[in-house]
Amino acid sequence: MPPSLTxxxxxxxPRRLVIxxxxxxxxxxxxxxxxxxxxxxxxxxxxxxxxxxxxxxxVPPGHIFIEEGxxxxxxxxxxxxxxxxxxxxPDGRRQITGFVSxxxxxxxxxxxxxxxxxEAIDQVKLCRFSRPKLDSLTEEFPRMERRLLSxxxxxxxxxQDQMLLLGRKTARERVSSFLYGQLENHHGDVIPADxxxxxxxxxxxxxxxxxxxxxxxxxxxxxxxxxxxVTMNAGHTISVPSPARLRAIAQGEEG
Amino acid sequence: MPPSLTxxxxxxxPRRLVIxxxxxxxxxxxxxxxxxxxxxxxxxxxxxxxxxxxxxxxVPPGHIFIEEGxxxxxxxxxxxxxxxxxxxxPDGRRQITGFVSxxxxxxxxxxxxxxxxxEAIDQVKLCRFSRPKLDSLTEEFPRMERRLLSxxxxxxxxxQDQMLLLGRKTARERVSSFLYGQLENHHGDVIPADxxxxxxxxxxxxxxxxxxxxxxxxxxxxxxxxxxxVTMNAGHTISVPSPARLRAIAQGEEG
DNA sequence: TAACAGCGTTGACCTAAGTCATTGCGGATT
DNA sequence: AATCCGCAATGACTTAGGTCAACGCTGTTA
Numbered sequence: 001m002p003p004s005l006t007x008x009x010x011x012x013x014p015r016r017l018v019i020x021x022x023x024x025x026x027x028x029x030x031x032x033x034x035x036x037x038x039x040x041x042x043x044x045x046x047x048x049x050x051x052x053x054x055x056x057x058x059v060p061p062g063h064i065f066i067e068e069g070x071x072x073x074x075x076x077x078x079x080x081x082x083x084x085x086x087x088x089x090p091d092g093r094r095q096i097t098g099f100v101s102x103x104x105x106x107x108x109x110x111x112x113x114x115x116x117x118x119e120a121i122d123q124v125k126l127c128r129f130s131r132p133k134l135d136s137l138t139e140e141f142p143r144m145e146r147r148l149l150s151x152x153x154x155x156x157x158x159x160q161d162q163m164l165l166l167g168r169k170t171a172r173e174r175v176s177s178f179l180y181g182q183l184e185n186h187h188g189d190v191i192p193a194d195x196x197x198x199x200x201x202x203x204x205x206x207x208x209x210x211x212x213x214x215x216x217x218x219x220x221x222x223x224x225x226x227x228x229x230v231t232m233n234a235g236h237t238i239s240v241p242s243p244a245r246l247r248a249i250a251q252g253e254e255g
Numbered sequence: 256m257p258p259s260l261t262x263x264x265x266x267x268x269p270r271r272l273v274i275x276x277x278x279x280x281x282x283x284x285x286x287x288x289x290x291x292x293x294x295x296x297x298x299x300x301x302x303x304x305x306x307x308x309x310x311x312x313x314v315p316p317g318h319i320f321i322e323e324g325x326x327x328x329x330x331x332x333x334x335x336x337x338x339x340x341x342x343x344x345p346d347g348r349r350q351i352t353g354f355v356s357x358x359x360x361x362x363x364x365x366x367x368x369x370x371x372x373x374e375a376i377d378q379v380k381l382c383r384f385s386r387p388k389l390d391s392l393t394e395e396f397p398r399m400e401r402r403l404l405s406x407x408x409x410x411x412x413x414x415q416d417q418m419l420l421l422g423r424k425t426a427r428e429r430v431s432s433f434l435y436g437q438l439e440n441h442h443g444d445v446i447p448a449d450x451x452x453x454x455x456x457x458x459x460x461x462x463x464x465x466x467x468x469x470x471x472x473x474x475x476x477x478x479x480x481x482x483x484x485v486t487m488n489a490g491h492t493i494s495v496p497s498p499a500r501l502r503a504i505a506q507g508e509e510g
Numbered sequence: 511t512a513a514c515a516g517c518g519t520t521g522a523c524c525t526a527a528g529t530c531a532t533t534g535c536g537g538a539t540t
Numbered sequence: 541a542a543t544c545c546g547c548a549a550t551g552a553c554t555t556a557g558g559t560c561a562a563c564g565c566t567g568t569t570a
Contacts, residue, residue, distance in 0.1 A: 167466030211422030
């Protein structure tokens with residue numbers, strides 16, 4: 001029996017919002033994301049061919065390297081740093097649809113235009129592939145395409161979670177969900193008691209991700225602190241004494 | 256040059272939230288969704304093989320045929336009727352993540368469990384495939400998998416749109432977006448002036464889709480009517496004199 | 511070392527949307 | 541034809557979160 005279409009090589013915890021995991025650099029076989037990417041499905045000789053299609057670039061903090069609605073000429077694979085993906089309304093309202101980092105693949109577009117923008121939060125390293133090149137690669141390596149599909153399924157699940165959050169959760173539940181999600185990003189599925197989080201994004205980014213304002217994010221964090229659910233440390237890090245309690249709030253299990 | 260990974264055979268307007276388009280019935284070559292499905296990528300002899308993997312079922316209105324969190328044993332392809340997909344919180348709050356109908360494929364799951372529920376709105380006809388069977392089919396027909404991926408990309412775009420709606424749009428913008436989306440569903444990209452919409456879902460469904468309450472949906476529709484943006488006809492249909500004006504509101508281009 | 515800018519926090523107040531309650535309307539049941 | 545029931549609409553009132561404004565911290569520029 002062939003491996004499952006959707007469960008193959010797939011972490012239980014879905015990643016955020018963008019097709020993850022294409023590897024690419026001057027030498028793909030020593031790439032930082034070798035283990036994660038869709039290319040984890042490739043043999044070393046295949047990686048060789050992949051490497052020739054990739055261009056390595058670095059993006060400074062704050063730089064928008066995908067403009068909403070611009071022509072979708074390239075695919076990207078994040079090999080370092082954190083990127084925010086967003087959509088905007090004409091009057092400046094903004095929704096961040098995801099924060100993505102190392103290993104994530106970026107640039108699936110429905111039409112010939114990107115439906116979202118992408119901005120570097122910190123120093124970001126990327127591998128860039130032109131769309132025609134990536135197309136011929138997936139043509140050549142069907143396993144890569146299978147891997148892309150399973151990652152797309154992951155992203156869809158994450159997107160559905162986020163819709164539940166944005167449509168139906170309270171501010172407290174949203175912020176708790178965000179914090180708990182960060183814990184999962186850093187620790188995987190087994191989160192130790194008193195785990196620490198440090199994130200690169202600002203309060204404004206968090207607000208735009210959670211559909212709130214900066215003030216509400218700030219007040220809600222203060223509330224969680226007052227209730228002993230988080231403690232703020234020096235160096236912009238946050239400790240979570242009881243991840244289980246935080247998760248309960250995040251999932252709406254609180255009176 | 257191979258066809259684009261993401262733009263191949265793809266409508267510009269993204270569909271809602273579930274991998275679309277696997278065809279299947281007793282005789283796939285005469286199936287209702289022959290033209291839409293991923294099997295539109297298949298030859299007639301291949302369809303023959305597909306047909307043997309499919310089981311045809313009918314689901315009555317109100318019946319939940321995918322239970323949130325249950326084991327993901329099957330894939331479904333909608334061949335008739337309309338389905339709502341949803342996620343819930345323990346206290347009963349519910350977010351409908353999409354309405355899907357004919358041609359849509361349903362059942363991509365990250366783990367071995369469904370992350371969402373699915374309920375028939377009206378009489379729904381489905382083709383059911385067991386996961387192992389579908390896996391071997393995609394193994395056999397790579398074009399099917401490519402088609403699934405491009406549909407997943409569509410769904411991701413729709414999901415991002417919905418996140419913007421849920422996180423940042425006003426009630427008026429949400430309801431206008433919903434109505435305009437329905438217009439697109441029925442008329443495609445060229446929407447005639449004074450177009451009509453009739454939908455099978457209740458106000459409660461619309462509310463749970465838009466992250467609002469029934470009362471707010473009701474009041475907002477009344478407001479749009481007062482402003483001459485829609486008119487209510489007999490038989491639960493709504494007319495839209497100027498789709499362009501409605502779209503402008505939906506996109507947040509109103510003072 | 512002063513001035514400034516970016517970011518975060520907090521308080522006072524406001525409002526869009528939620529809650530609760532009432533009414534009405536078609537369609538099914540008897 | 542009476543009643544029942546699910547759905548929709550509307551009014552009165554409440555509230556979670558938004559808005560506006562002040563302030564404080566930290567790091568950077570002059």
